[in-house]
Amino acid sequence: xxxxxxxxxxxxxxxxxxxxxxxxxxxxxxxxxxxxxxxxxxxxxxxxxxxxxxxxxxxxxxxxxxxxxxxxxxxxxxxxxxxxxxxxxxxxxxxxxxxxxxxxxxxxxxxxxxxxxxxxxxxxxxxxxxxxxxx
Amino acid sequence: xxxxxxxxxxxxxxxxxxxxxxxxxxxxxxxxxxxxxxxxxxxxxxxxxxxxxxxxxxxxxxxxxxxxxxxxxxxxxxxxxxxxxxxxxxxxxxxxxxxxxxxxxxxxxxxxxxxxxxxxxxxxxxxxxxxxxxxxxxxxxxxxxxxxxxxxxxxxxxxxxxxxxxxxxxxxxxxxxxxxxxxxxxxxxxxxxxxxxxxxxxxxxxxxxxxxxxxxxxxxxxxxxxxxxxxxxxxxxxxxxxxxxxxxxxxxxxxxxxxxxxxxxxxxxxxxxxxxxxxxxxxxxxxxxxxxxxxxxxxxxxxxxxxxxxxxxxxxxxxxxxxxxxxxxxxxxxxxxxxxxxxxxxxxxxxxxxxxxxxxxxxxxxxxxxxxxxxxxxxxxxxxxxxxxxxxxxxxxxxxxxxxxxxxxxxxxxxxxxxxxxxxxxxxxxxxxxxxxxxxxxxxx
Numbered sequence: 001x002x003x004x005x006x007x008x009x010x011x012x013x014x015x016x017x018x019x020x021x022x023x024x025x026x027x028x029x030x031x032x033x034x035x036x037x038x039x040x041x042x043x044x045x046x047x048x049x050x051x052x053x054x055x056x057x058x059x060x061x062x063x064x065x066x067x068x069x070x071x072x073x074x075x076x077x078x079x080x081x082x083x084x085x086x087x088x089x090x091x092x093x094x095x096x097x098x099x100x101x102x103x104x105x106x107x108x109x110x111x112x113x114x115x116x117x118x119x120x121x122x123x124x125x126x127x128x129x130x131x132x133x134x135x
Numbered sequence: 136x137x138x139x140x141x142x143x144x145x146x147x148x149x150x151x152x153x154x155x156x157x158x159x160x161x162x163x164x165x166x167x168x169x170x171x172x173x174x175x176x177x178x179x180x181x182x183x184x185x186x187x188x189x190x191x192x193x194x195x196x197x198x199x200x201x202x203x204x205x206x207x208x209x210x211x212x213x214x215x216x217x218x219x220x221x222x223x224x225x226x227x228x229x230x231x232x233x234x235x236x237x238x239x240x241x242x243x244x245x246x247x248x249x250x251x252x253x254x255x256x257x258x259x260x261x262x263x264x265x266x267x268x269x270x271x272x273x274x275x276x277x278x279x280x281x282x283x284x285x286x287x288x289x290x291x292x293x294x295x296x297x298x299x300x301x302x303x304x305x306x307x308x309x310x311x312x313x314x315x316x317x318x319x320x321x322x323x324x325x326x327x328x329x330x331x332x333x334x335x336x337x338x339x340x341x342x343x344x345x346x347x348x349x350x351x352x353x354x355x356x357x358x359x360x361x362x363x364x365x366x367x368x369x370x371x372x373x374x375x376x377x378x379x380x381x382x383x384x385x386x387x388x389x390x391x392x393x394x395x396x397x398x399x400x401x402x403x404x405x406x407x408x409x410x411x412x413x414x415x416x417x418x419x420x421x422x423x424x425x426x427x428x429x430x431x432x433x434x435x436x437x438x439x440x441x442x443x444x445x446x447x448x449x450x451x452x453x454x455x456x457x458x459x460x461x462x463x464x465x466x467x468x469x470x471x472x473x474x475x476x477x478x479x480x481x482x483x484x485x486x487x488x489x490x491x492x493x494x495x496x497x498x499x500x501x502x503x504x505x506x507x508x509x510x511x512x513x514x515x516x517x518x519x520x521x522x523x524x525x526x527x528x529x530x531x532x533x534x535x536x537x538x539x540x541x542x543x544x545x546x547x548x549x550x551x552x553x554x555x556x557x558x559x560x561x562x563x564x565x566x567x568x569x570x571x572x573x574x575x576x577x578x579x580x
Contacts, residue, residue, distance in 0.1 A: 023166035026170060027169075027170055033185075033189070034186050048186075048189065052189045052192050053192060056190075056196070059193075060303070064304075078303055080303045085192055085195050085196050085199065086300075092191050126187075
């Protein structure tokens, strides 16, 4: 049901050419995947690599579809770049999963990496939000 | 750069301007950072590495874009191959871009910059509106845009916009530059074959056959010899028949003064465009006849150009006509505001007017009353009120009747007035004027 709602949100965003529903729909799809993992055994799900790449490509495609750009042009470069980033993320994901496989659950190293990355991201989000609010 | 060799025509412009591209981020960046943060939080909260992996592509996109973004300065120069065009013609705007060579090492990432021209209304780009060019550090890169001007006027084509974007379009750097680069588009003149002959001529030599007698080529009549006549003008055949000395009398060729009277109070559809094209066509024809031509723009802003002749006067006339502007005004104007040297006596005044404004009708009455040789060419327009309803249709009919009444009144005063519909050539309207004047001259003897 969450997936259906996410898809409806994405379609609505594409129809009304709004970018915010695209982000929400991707978040909901990720949440749906995350909820599907709850209750699953502790072994690592390799499909997460493909899910991550698919979510990123869906987000990028959705944003490109709804853009109202004065410099209208065929977005070949961003599409190629998106695919390249998705493939690169798969490689990095494989490394992460390989590292994670050596720990049964999220070990102290991964926990530390996760905390640092989360803090960095929160910092980016807050600074950007502050900058936009000030302008 | 191959394929973009020097243009054969002379260039206008060329001043270099530095442009600093100012960076901004897309709203996607915030969304991607938020999604990545949520994924990481989820992974930490539920202890699942898979959720952490979901954040990887979003983080990778943000980091890669940030690494490729740096300060960019671009130097731009612009030039145009032609600054004077006719309506519908094209001009080529050539841009040259440089980026400073900051270090000997090749730059990371693409220096591909998108360029577009920010054109005013009335000028259109032919071909791709946005062009992308790679600008190697320290080397110039050239671009060409073709612009087309459908309507006469002065246009500033010196404003360009530059944009650099990372491959994912998350980070953007934009800038614009405004260089003084103006092109002048002249109206295409109406094609005319014959002029309206003035009733009176001036004293200088020209191509018009004068009504007076004097030295010339055009034969006038045979009359009796009087003291002072040249012996070479004696018509011996007529002398033999009549028994007294008879001489050939001629009409001299003189020039005339022509004033183009333009109604610029308001534009009704394309009335002003048509009037300007007609004015340039008439001016060309009369100047070729060695007549003196002047112009009066009678409207919200009164402008005039005193009569003159020659090529220099043609350029002045075209520039004066090109500078004509419609300026709405409710102030009453008369021809008393016009300097006397702009309206020389015995001048032929050709009025190009839609005959809608009362001030123009009053001014034409004054001209006729003061004895000017007046010709009115009514630039027929579609009714200013779109006849969508009964009231609109009634208003349109009243306006048409009013114009018909005005024309009839001018005809009664022996002033030639003809209507020039939009779908007919000006030559046809002028032929009606010529016929009327010929008939009027016969009736007046």
